[in-house]
Amino acid sequence: MGKVVIDMSMSLDGFVTGPGDGPRFPLGERGARRLFDWYFSGQDSFEGTVFTPNAANRPVLAEIFANVGAMLTGRRTFDITNGWGGTHPVNAIPVVILTMPRRLYGQKESQGSFSSTKEFALA
Secondary structure, three states: OOOOOOOOOOOOOOOOOOOOOOOOOOOOOOOOHHHHHHHOOOOOOOOOOOOOOOOOOHHHHHHHHHHOOOEEEEHHHHHHOHHHHHOOOOOOOOEEEEOOOOOOOOOOHHHOEEEOOHHHHHO
């Protein structure tokens, strides 16, 4: 089994989105901008992604991208983002969705691997 490292933006009180998150507002009604501004604080795209960090934040994002091997996410996040439209913002990484065995209609294998066990997801 590989090394597992968590890397995410979270408020000090444990939130990863703003209030009212859902398919219409994936990061909440106010966009959780305070949590994620550092991803979008600059002008230039970072390595062809949707992220535009400023000069001070680019090395942090570079380190994150250099060390990520895959993303493990929950089913709710996957559904709210509509599977990121088929491609996660960090294009080169595989996405594993930890969920119950049942799959919803219309899901495509290209959107990620689905697993109901953490052992499979972390393999």
